Amino acid sequence: MTSAPAVALLRRPETVRDRCQRFLRLAEEDALPHFMLRPERLAGAAEYVTDTIRRNYPELQIPYHSRWRHFAAGQVDRWSALQQKLEGLGEGEMARRRIDLCVVSVLLDAGAGPDWRFTEADGMQLGRSEGLAVASLHGFAAGLFSSDPRDPLRVDAAALSSMSVEALGAAFQVGPSNPLTGLDGRVVLMRNLGAALTARPDIFGSDPARPGRLLDHLDRQAASGGLPAASILVAVLEGLAPVWPSRITLEGQNLGDVWRHPLAAPEGPAEGLLPFHKLSQWLSYSLAEVLEEAGRPVLAVDALTGLAEYRNGGLFIDLGVLRLRDPALATQPLAMDHHAIIEWRALTVALLDQLAVLVRQDLGLDAMSLPLARVLEGGSWAAGRRIAHTLRPDGGPPLRLISDGTVF
Template identity: 60%
Template structure:
């Protein structure tokens, strides 16, 4: 019996880490919303068409030629029209494509993991350009400057690395310095971000198969995944599986099955199952956004990535705010918008799940308005063009400062 229970638990953990599990659970909550059976949100699907109109207009405005890049960290590195990655790459000399890809992994992973919501009052004043940049773009630019200065490398002679020894020594004061944190420039979750970097260093040591056993570094994951190509192509779900397996242990302990920390997985009473997954709703938001960001590295290195739409949309406050602000979703109790909610609150779980499921529902109407197929405009482009940009635009139209319509307490590792 003990063996059977253990095997069932292991199977449950494996399933909860798949895109299929994410979609199944989120669409289950969307179905409950359609039946009027969710406690915190009412669903108005009849407004989805006008939301698709709004998103399509934003895409045409941002990308008149409809040449839309992926929703990835690389867009944020170009905040303010300054292509910072290109400037860094220009200094790399005659490195081959694989060496450049390893450096991009070393830059991208910490940057994405440090991206959880900054809060509305934080800004990064960029040296040189003197641009003042907030939110995700500011976090990206600050993390790139930190990377370039060797913040994640243990070897001063090789600053453009993120290795186990370098990451394990990152302190809260290091994060505060890199991100220019002051009493007048507060950043949400400084300690949580530092803890995440140290946990990342430990995770590299625990998986020599992914990160190498001699000076483990994030960039070695590029080689591990390159070795999993099939006929020269790499399935997107293979990237996500490696990201979750390699970086899963870094997340703060929340919900666990057996000895496995589930990460970005939360409870909702509307989800009923007769196994260990009962009540559980997985999202893996940062892991999926990281996967989208890594896809770009592989394709630039000449390795096509297949099955991109196996991954899901991202349940974060820009996409979620889009559906709230356009009336596709409505809070049953408007007072919930007056206070910051903990991330495990059922209203937040509902909001994130409905957002993810509605991104699936809005993608085809948006494509139809633009005359594009799913192959021409995968979800990663719909997000970038797209729902994320439209969520930011409508937020600015509705609220001074452009904050989200619902506030979520962050420890620096979610959203």
């Protein structure tokens, strides 16, 4: 299946970066409707991130910002324990199982809300991203995503397509006293994922169609030196396009995490459209880690962008790099398509590139040893959470978001 040129353009990470950089230039000219930029505060933000990195990774051995960090929440190596049940599988099939888990877990990761917790058998309680990750891993271990009781530790289209609110809610321990934001939206994502896998046997195979078959598709895309990270993102966006709730379509194709703003590329092509692909890029970082550990080099990881989500974005608001023109917007819930949220996300992506340069300077490292994916992990995401908990008792973001469980 070949995408229309405008659709293909909006799926490229360089388009995300270029269009977000335009918003930063407008902010530098004080020409954005909702945000003012205070560039003199960026150096202080970089120092805060550097301090966070040194606290979290004193030896500066920083991994990628990927889903695999969350599976080890509380210093428990849950994947290794689960991997023992898969002993005897070859390197390729083990990677497919990891991709199976990673895809469903990332798609289930959008904001959980402040009140939800997942409790493990030993009593450990986890919320937000870590809780969602661990809940999805336990669901995977219990065969929630497999249609074959004889082979529970996999993900396949049949199980996803028949996912129910009751089954996912039970796996995530949802109840009146433990509400999970966007549960219905997550179930729709799982069902849509099942349909997407079935629709693209060229990417996800058949009998059964599985997310893990993406490994074979990417192996076919790789050159002798390795696989460009941008190719991972393109494959994810092409294969998973039907997964997203239909927000904006172009040439008959669902664009996913792409939004309208009058200041986005007014000259075209695809004028007025601003792509972020937050979850898809985070999934691409997560898959890059699997591929590299399976002996498949991933090239040009920094071609992917920073992630337009509320931890990174909150960092810039909480440390004063960004300021709302109308402070009242911070007191009311805002929909994902509100122009203030779109501007905030665009500025976040662009500022993360500048922040990464300053953090590398502070640490005496170059882009090869500290790519953006490690700056995010070390890093800006952790620093955004840290400052949020310092400023607000619930550790929530500085802007209140109306989430459907499919973006953040």
